[in-house]
Amino acid sequence: MNNDLAGFINIYKEKGYTSHDVVNIVRKLLNRIKTGHTGTLDPDAEGVLPICIGKATKLADHVAADIKEYRAEITLGITTSTEDISGNVIEEKEVHVSENEVIEAIESFVGEYEQVPPMYSAIKVNGKKLYELAREGKEIERKTRLINIYKISDISKKENNKYVFTVLCSKGTYIRTLCSDIGKKLGCGGCMSSLVRTRSGSFYIKDSIRLDEFGAAVESGNIEDKILEPESVLRDYAKVTVSEKADKYLYNGNKISISFLNKGVNEGEKLRVYDKNNRLIGIYEVKNGFIKPITMLI
Secondary structure, three states: OOOOOOEEEEEEEOOOOOHHHHHHHHHHHOOOOOEEEOOOOOOOOEEEEEEEEHHHHHHHHHHHOOOEEEEEEEEEOEEEOOOEOOOOEEEEOOOOOOHHHHHHHHHOOOEEEEEOOOOOOOOEEOOEEHHHHHHOOOOOOOOOEEEEEEEEEEEEEEOOOEEEEEEEEOOOOOHHHHHHHHHHHHOOOEEEEEEEEEEEOOEEHHHOEOHHHHHHHHHHOOHHHHOEOHHHHOOOOEEEEEOHHHHHHHHOOOOEEHHHEOOOOOOOOEEEEEOOOOOEEEEEEEEOOEEEEEEEOO
16 A cells, blocks of 8 residues: 555545544555545535545645535424434424425525534534533533525425425535524424535535445555545645745745746735645745745645
8 A cells, every 4th residue: 555645535425424434444444544534524414525645634624614515405393402303302393384485594594694503513612522512411602603605506395394405605504503593484493304415625426436436446456546636626726836946945844935936926825836846845825925835745
């Protein structure tokens, strides 16, 4: 096994696995190479879970901060402790709202809104995860977080008071909480009953592979085709090359004058920076006539 492997694997996480389960399986398959994920999916959720390996783990936060897309199902009339169907039922109500009222309520959440994170989440408060407190029967006040729902589309009604819809949203959005808030707005309550992540930044569900498929590729020695290069998540950053004279500063993580770059750049711009041999060195930001490292990949 090549211990210098670095990049991303677009894994389709199936139901029943935690995100950490997937990381551990991939790490074991790759002979304990450093491995991480780029944004948690609940065990009952499925879909795109980008896994980073090797030096690409340094880019995990860049992927996690990117746009997300989900296909969600809400069941109206049921309120649960976890805001999804797996939780304990707190309340059940009859549903007396029309299809148009439901669609209007769902669509009303497009834009920025202050969302209260669920108790059953991995957010830490005073060093303890909220879900740990919830399991102890405790509920504490949570600060709202400003999130952005960029688009909601393809809303359709199913049987048994269920609706499905596609959500394009910002980092930090809890779809469980969105479903709960929709139910509250309609006055009947609601919870998330199914969730598939269809996109995480530049990773799409159509290109994802399942764990057994990746395992077979490892066994056959064909994993190179399944690993995406680190640059694949940095396409939105302009590429610049540093002249040979500045390479030693580049490797040491020093700031470098923009006069050593192969093209012009703008103040505040984030860049993919390469050495004279076209090797990706890291992500830099332009500040006051210099480029300064944000994330080094060497």
